[in-house]
Amino acid sequence: MRFTIKVWRQKGPESKGALKEYKVKDISDDMSFLEMIDVLNNQLIESGDDPIAFDHDCREGICGMCSMYINGRAHGPGEGITTCQLHMRSFQDGDTIYIEPWRAKAFPIVKDLVVDRSAFDRIIESGGFVSVNTSGNTQDANALPIPKDDADNAFDAATCIGCGACVATCKNASAMLFVSAKVSQLALLPQGQVERKDRVINMVKQMDDEGFGNCSNTGACEVECPKGISLENIARMNREFLAASVSSKD
Ligand code: SF4
Numbered sequence: 032m033r034f035t036i037k038v039w040r041q042k043g044p045e046s047k048g049a050l051k052e053y054k055v056k057d058i059s060d061d062m063s064f065l066e067m068i069d070v071l072n073n074q075l076i077e078s079g080d081d082p083i084a085f086d087h088d089c090r091e092g093i094c095g096m097c098s099m100y101i102n103g104r105a106h107g108p109g110e111g112i113t114t115c116q117l118h119m120r121s122f123q124d125g126d127t128i129y130i131e132p133w134r135a136k137a138f139p140i141v142k143d144l145v146v147d148r149s150a151f152d153r154i155i156e157s158g159g160f161v162s163v164n165t166s167g168n169t170q171d172a173n174a175l176p177i178p179k180d181d182a183d184n185a186f187d188a189a190t191c192i193g194c195g196a197c198v199a200t201c202k203n204a205s206a207m208l209f210v211s212a213k214v215s216q217l218a219l220l221p222q223g224q225v226e227r228k229d230r231v232i233n234m235v236k237q238m239d240d241e242g243f244g245n246c247s248n249t250g251a252c253e254v255e256c257p258k259g260i261s262l263e264n265i266a267r268m269n270r271e272f273l274a275a276s277v278s279s280k281d
């Protein structure tokens with residue numbers, strides 16, 4: 032297969048970026064989208080050009096690094112997959128493909144397709160943890176019975192890989208789906224009860240401080256989330272926040 036690739040090139044955070052056009056050929060339909068960029072980058076290196084900077088790590092849908100907009104959609108066409116799980120057979124031979132970085136004030140561009148998502152790390156640091164002393168007295172995981180529905184809902188929330196597609200897709204660049212998944216995952220489990228109130232207050236505050244927008248219930252985040260994180264988590268986080276705010280005033 033051969034493609035015309037129009038990709039965002041930007042030398043650095045302060046530089047002016049632009050879409051640049053490249054031709055790429057000898058692409059197998061079994062290649063992943065990232066492997067296609069690898070081929071294009073080899074081409075660029077051989078011709079003395081700067082390769083396209085993009086984030087990637089696991090290349091199997093786990094790490095959430097391969098964030099990019101493809102033909103106007105976060106992680107490209109296809110449901111429930113990350114860019115590294117997207118195959119070139121999803122496109123037609125001869126297609127023109129547009130590739131852009133995530134666009135959000137809280138995710139500044141570092142170079143080309145690489146954006147700085149450390150805002151997510153700071154939100155996790157503000158409350159996305161449990162303080163459990165595990166030194167020398169580790170309990171068997173099954174020693175603490177957990178209702179099946181709670182375990183299932185917590186596990187579903189825990190599948191969020193922090194990719195940021197929800198932010199990039201949202202017209203308000205809201206991080207509510209990500210933050211609500213992290214809040215829900217711990218609020219539903221007995222291990223998460225100690226910091227439950229502080230967690231939601233602190234994580235929401237950090238989210239606001241980072242400059243993410245508000246949720247206006249459009250639902251685009253849920254549609255484009257590669258892990259199918261449900262909007263129900265946002266409703267749960269709002270309830271958690273309200274309850275924590277009321278009790279902190281008592
Ligand atoms: S909620 Fe979904 S889209 Fe948002 S960071 Fe988590 S996995 Fe990615």
Ligand code: FES
Binds near residue numbers: 090092093114116
């Ligand atoms: S490279 Fe890890 S999810 Fe795509």
